Amino acid sequence: MPAQTPPEDPAGDCIFCKIIARELPAFIVDEDEDTLSFMDINPGTRGHALVVPKRHTQDLITAPADDLARTAVAAQRLSARMKEKLGADGVNLLNCCGADAWQTVFHLHIHVIPRYKDDPQRDPLRLPWIPAPGDMDDIKAASEELIA
Numbered sequence: 001m002p003a004q005t006p007p008e009d010p011a012g013d014c015i016f017c018k019i020i021a022r023e024l025p026a027f028i029v030d031e032d033e034d035t036l037s038f039m040d041i042n043p044g045t046r047g048h049a050l051v052v053p054k055r056h057t058q059d060l061i062t063a064p065a066d067d068l069a070r071t072a073v074a075a076q077r078l079s080a081r082m083k084e085k086l087g088a089d090g091v092n093l094l095n096c097c098g099a100d101a102w103q104t105v106f107h108l109h110i111h112v113i114p115r116y117k118d119d120p121q122r123d124p125l126r127l128p129w130i131p132a133p134g135d136m137d138d139i140k141a142a143s144e145e146l147i148a
């Protein structure tokens with residue numbers, strides 16, 4: 001899928017703003033005053049959905065805190081429903097912030113990905129890295145760089 005570049009006039013050319021405005025079709029599964037949730041058209045697992053704030057904002061870092069909080073609460077609500085209605089065993093939340101972190105649509109969104117154990121048909125996902133112990137000196141150095 002080709003990445004959209006972050007637009008000059010973000011909201012004007014944004015597919016998620018068009019879904020919010022009902023100018024593009026989507027399978028909508030949840031809505032409140034501030035957020036919309038709809039199915040991802042390239043699902044990682046059965047039931048994979050996206051939650052977006054209605055107010056356009058490019059990504060996680062530029063999002064106003066209240067929009068981010070409301071989007072997270074909507075993702076929580078949808079996660080519970082995925083367990084209840086789809087029989088998911090667990091749920092992953094994913095946010096990609098920036099093109100180098102796999103973001104392709106530059107309107108903040110949280111992926112809500114239901115997980116099904118021992119069911120490769122509905123859930124073919126695997127971790128994108130192999131967990132292995134890190135170098136303690138580098139972990140410590142990174143922690144020191146991160147402290148505000």
Ligand code: 5GP
Pocket residue numbers: 015026027038039040041042043050095096102103104105106
């Ligand atoms: P990102 O890569 O930015 O984290 O996620 C963007 C997601 O939006 C992708 O998983 C992609 O499948 C989904 N997507 C892209 N275009 C559309 C669309 O027109 N409609 C819907 N429902 N999802 C889309």
Ligand code: ZN
Pocket residue numbers: 010011014015016017018055056057106107
């Ligand atoms: Zn938008």
